[in-house]
Amino acid sequence: MYDNPNLERNVAQQDTKISARNVQVFYGDTHAIKDVNIEIPARTVTAFIGPSGCGKSTFLRCLNRMNDTIDICRVEGDINLDGENIYDKRVDPVQLRAKVGMVFQKPNPFPKSIYDNIAYGPRIHGLAKNKADLDEIVEKALRRGAIWNEVKDRLHAPGTGLSGGQQQRLCIARAVATEPEVLLMDEPCSALDPIATSQVEELIDELRDQYSVVIVTHSMQQAARVSQKTAFFHLGNLVEFGDTGQIFTNPQDSRTESYITGRIG
Amino acid sequence: MYDNPNLERNVAQQDTKISARNVQVFYGDTHAIKDVNIEIPARTVTAFIGPSGCGKSTFLRCLNRMNDTIDICRVEGDINLDGENIYDKRVDPVQLRAKVGMVFQKPNPFPKSIYDNIAYGPRIHGLAKNKADLDEIVEKALRRGAIWNEVKDRLHAPGTGLSGGQQQRLCIARAVATEPEVLLMDEPCSALDPIATSQVEELIDELRDQYSVVIVTHSMQQAARVSQKTAFFHLGNLVEFGDTGQIFTNPQDSRTESYITGRIG
Amino acid sequence: MTDATNNTPKSSLLTVSPRVKQRNAAEARFKMYGIAAVMTGLVFLIILLSTILFNGVGAFQQTFIEVPVYLNEAKLDKNGNRDPEDIKKVSTFGYNPLIEQAIYDTISAKMDKNPLAKAKEAKALISASAAAQIRDVVIANPDLIGQTVDFRILAASRVDGYLKDRVTRESIARDKNIDAVHLDIIDALRAKGIVKREFNWSFITGADASESRPEQAGMGVSMLGSLFMMLVVLVLSLPIGVAASIYLEEFAPQNKWTDLIEVNISNLAAVPSIVFGILGLAVFIQFAGLPQSAPLVGGLVLTLMTLPTIIISTRASLKSVPPSIRDAALGLGASKMQSVFHHVLPLAMPGILTGTIIGLAQALGETAPLLLIGMVGYIASNYPTGPIAGFMDPNSAMPAQIYEWAKRADPAYYERAWGGIIILLVFLITMNIIAIILRRRFERRW
Amino acid sequence: AAARDNVQVAGSSTVLPYASIVAEAFGENFDFPTPVVESGGSSAGLKRFCEGVGENTIDVANASRKIKDKEIAACAEAGVTDIIEVRIGYDGIVFASQIDGPAFNAFEPADWYNALAAEKPVDGAMVANTAATWADANAELPAVEIAAFIPGTKHGTREVFEEKVLLQGCEDTGAAAAMTEMGMDEDAVEAACMAVRTDGASVDIDGDYTETLARIDSNTNGVGVFGLAFYENNTDKLKVATMSGVVPSTDSIATGEYPVSRPLYFYVKKAHIGVIPGLKEYAEFFVADEIAGPDGPMAEYGLVSDPELTATQEAVANEETM
């Protein structure tokens, strides 16, 4: 049914990168995430799937404490990165976010030039020794974001003057440029054509060698293609989490099954 | 290859709704749309496909003169709606846009309540006689946007507090609420899960009875599913335009073919 | 779906439907209001500016008399030894007769018949400043004593007014300071090129003068006073205002305390400026022991007064930066501080600069608080000798100077007050242009 | 703290023009810096004068009235005990109107009392003043609306106006006697005589004479109270009225014929003499013949010079305190 080359691939069972225990998220009185427990392995691509509004983005934003910026948002429970609680008082969210990068659901380029959009992260993290180095980082990131060809002649044009899909790729490139250990991607291919999508998927696959990637997607095909682990959310609950192959072929929960088949059946 | 129930469907050849002749669009010096000629029939769904950055959104925005709001954007050529040139001096873009509605690529709910987001259009166009009438319009639009169930209990919560996919559906509902003759939808399902997507596709199909719909999509499956006509854009050119069945099964231009097969092959 | 849209046949785009017509009329009205509003502003500006110009240009011209003055040794250096100490002992009052005589002689030489009976009557023609002017020259060059030296001296303000049509033959009928005879003399000397109206640099560069010498008064020193004051205001209020706003808007926890602070700051904007004067007097002069009448103190007081304006506008513009920009930066691992300074602040810059423009304009034109810290009155200091003196030495400020002039009895001061306003506005516009250019560079839409 | 080396003066706005003339000439003729002369009113000046002794207090206070006992007491409390009082001359107060306006040529104190009193005794009771036009106050005056612009209570001039015009008028008209008859005590009579109506016929000017002039400029029927010097500088815009039949001029004031005049003073802190450079020289210069004499620049500007100037000069030279 699925065109899934990874299904039989040997998923090396590795150490846990992120583990969440009894996570609850509230927006004011709304209970958006309900008691979620999950272990996201290192050097793996984990897909979050589920119907719109089920809490995928919310949970994703918990993983690098981006929810801190929403006044009414309250997070309970433990989330550990490499065994350290990221909600600990001593944790500097800045350092956390440098490790756990994020591509937002809505592309949000800075109102600066394309070059500066990419160079910003490396600059604040001191990733480049000099200008030439930085140029190289920018080019590499744009190439990985599959947008280099389109923008190489207009690196100093504003990033906000790009098309929707181009902005999305710019934001991917921007996130990749800082070389995070974990990359959270919230529907990174939603505005991309199939070719660009496959380039991004290749990137994700490449990143898996060294980093952990968590990707939110509403395309089951994509989840099947790129991820080794899949988590299915429904109405704020983590309904099922397991190997991608197993989830798609043999879901344990009836809700998972009906969601997966709902589309196809 | 495609799961396309409409392929054999009888596409009633009807009068042209929108016709574009020699349309050129420039952003400053960038030539974004190059000499596009197209005839969009009435009561049909037309899909625009093409790689990211090829000019789909740009061309779409020409059709209801939304490009007027971009300072550096310049449009040349003729675009006729029902035989009347919409770039004519005498044409009031306001009236035009009331007829030709639009769903933007990036969801842009107003910073108002969900109810007010939907009620905004009907209010300014005087579509509701009284409060009850307006309530009805809002409910109907939200139902058509496949979001009623999720928001019916929080109609007076701000629209900006919705999830990405919910915002997208809100914007669809908002556009539908004003009952435009032509509906331009720029990737309306990009952030939607399969179920929501199919609901929106149903809506599109339903709308086709009375209105013309133009939909930009990067999902070829979706184009095949919902549209009767398909236009393929590439680097600002309209490469090919024809019946959806024909474009997908028997593309005339090699670029079209390679784009369509590029993903699959 | 309402019947209206459904049943009517397709409407043409070229014919506007009644409802749209109505809405367009509303639109046109709305736009008209906008144009009218802008026009109203501009028209008033033009009226005000032309009033100012009309009343004030006169101050930039002044009447001078060129006379050879015999520096009588018997009067100026009785001992004849050119000892500067002795020469200094002759006060300006000792010089007056020499100048009066010089004028009298010139009149005799240039007119067929000298209408003046005594040299003393020539006094009405010349400014009281002439004596000081000549005395200074003599003290600097004692060797000139005994010679006849050409001087260009200021004419009296009534004479100047006559040349500017402020004083007429009718209006002097009841004036005890000048007679018609004097005006005859002026007409005659003017024809001979001895009395001339010229551009008056010393109005721009000079210091204040006393009530009896409007012709001598200038804005220069008070302009420096304002300059030093504005330096203090700019250097303090902009950074402090922006820093305070950043803290309150971006870092402070949202609670009752911050609400209280927010309300307090807006409330400070409503505190009458004179109350800031009370505060300044108490804190800076009486408590901290800073000198009276010093531009530094003036600047500090005005800083306190300007802060709320800058804080309110800065906070408003910080608020208007979309959160997605902050999210983007934070998501990349930028610290809150970095996201604010790198992204939010530049986007808020136009509003900050607007606040600065308005705040500084207000500070530049403010008089009331200066009243209490001793910067209003007769403060005819010399040019400050250096930057420290500029901040610490007694000085006035442009608005205080203007205010002071506007109060004085001699109508010649009225003209100068308006002239001073012109200079003030030029000063203001120069100051604004920099901010406006900056603001344009920061403006963008997203 | 660096030491202050200029003389600081504050006080009466009436004295300010004269003080500025002196300060300017002082700066020109001496090596001391030009004194700083602030205005703000006699009381404000005396208040600052009495704040204490020391460099951060002023050296000289100008006043358009004599220092009050209360103020002397306050001074003493703050350690300012040795005060040198210097009378510099006299200032006349004149009544003038728009030059093209109605013919206000001659006033009596009684006219002003009738026009401006808040309440007048009528048949044994105090009733609100109803005079609407000047003719109601005196049939010989023009029958135009009363629009009087008098100095606000913040000015020393107001006191003189009340005492020498309103109170005088009150007595002249017999109103004072009537009030006493009604059983009011002396203070109450005085207060009632000097109370000015607040219904808008009389406007208090807290600003300066220029403001009064501007108001008369924009109101044909306006009558204002000015200083003599101010009037003499603006004869083209104002016409002056006689008071009790006397034309105000330096001469008529010097001889005491013109009734509404008052002495001007300045006060020097003796403790500062010898400490603040130039202070004594300034005080002496102020009352020197060249400056304060009948031919000096101050008289030229409008000051009525003091016939007892020589005595004053001596007192200053000897630093005679009050």
Place this chain on the structure above:
Amino acid sequence: MPLLWLVLIVLALGVVGYGLGRHKAMTSADGDVRHLHSLPVYYGTNVSLFVVVPALLVMVAWLIVQPIVINNSVAADIPASAIPESSTLGLVMSDVRRVADGLDLAVTQGALTSAEASGLQAGVSDVRAILADVGVALGSDVSATTLSAAQEYRAMASTANLAMTALVLGLAIAGFVYAYGRTNKDFRARNVVEKAIRAILIVAASIAILTTVGIVLSLVFNTIEFFKLYPAADFFFGTTWSPSFGGGSELGVLPLLWGTLYISVIALAVAVPIGLFAAIYLSEYAGPKARGIAKPLIEVLAGIPTIVYGLFALLTVGPLLVNVFGSGGALGVDWMSGASSVTTAGLVMGIMLIPFVSSLSDDIINAVPQSMRDGSLGLGATKSETVKQVVLPAALPGIVGAVLLAASRAIGETMIVVLGAGAAARLSMNPLEAMTTVTAKIVSQLTGDADFASPEALVAFALGMTLFVMTLGLNVLALVIVRKYREQYE
């Protein structure tokens, strides 16, 4: 060592510390920025902060304390007999300081050697003349006590200066050693620097608070004093304002409050619509060129001194209104008698306030994201509908801020009120009558001729306090409104 030099040296040390700190951090990371916790700048800044901040803070504190200490100890040595009658110790001390400063100046100008300066003897040499030569004027000849005290003063000051220099430099070096020692690749330099910046931000914010405290303190005592002399009920509920320095004044605040409110309302009724429409036109309709010209021009209105507006009100607008509403005017009515009236002042003040509303609102409106406008226009809304229903609500907090600023200015304005509105304190509904405001009366009572301990003078403080409390209420209201209607975009 002159102060300037000391400051420069500390700053120079700071710069050096910056370089060294940065360098050490880089070395500890083997020259690879990537191994550092923070950017190299932060390491550098961290060291400079430790070098400069404590040193300069101590220096400032020392400079404040030193003169007091020296003054006291020198003053203690002056025998009471040396103080002339009628003078005070303070005055003698200021003479001492002047002589000491003069001697310093003489030494720096080369008129005296420092040995000569400390060896001068009153009576022997004419100190007054020597100092006059270097431009320091003295009020009288220098007495022996003064001179020796001045010499002692100099001696102590120079010792103290030396000590301070040593201490400041020591602190700078200690700071350097400490911060430099801590510098290594794992040191969280950014956090430290950001904490320092945050401290600076907090200090800045507290200045605004301190100002408020200062204002309240400078008003409250005299206000209490006032209420001891004058019954509060009469002040708050009295309907007559007629101060008189002789005593027996009636000081009812109501007419003043009424005038303030009336004038402010008229001014805002002029400024808010004009300003708002101008802002909308400039940001939504006008081209960039027209906007670039018109906006700064309108801003000039805010910079014209208020006295000009006052004269404009009195001499132009007032008579114009009289010509219309006065007797024999265009309307044939007799509603207005003099040029000064609430309307005159209100109108002119409104003009002055236009830029307060327009410029600030314009910036805020401009900051509303274009996608909001697109959303509305795409639904077939006209520009004006978009502005009214989408843009303005989104810009509401900023606009309320701008209006508040204008209102504040209206309440605090004096000159226009004095000239344009007249001075009569009265309670009347007629907008064509003269009235006056609280602020105008604060100024005139404060600078007035009344006895300073009399209620007539103290009332100024009570007026100030009343106004303060009233505007506080107004601001609370505004805050509540903004909270309620704020629409946050995105």
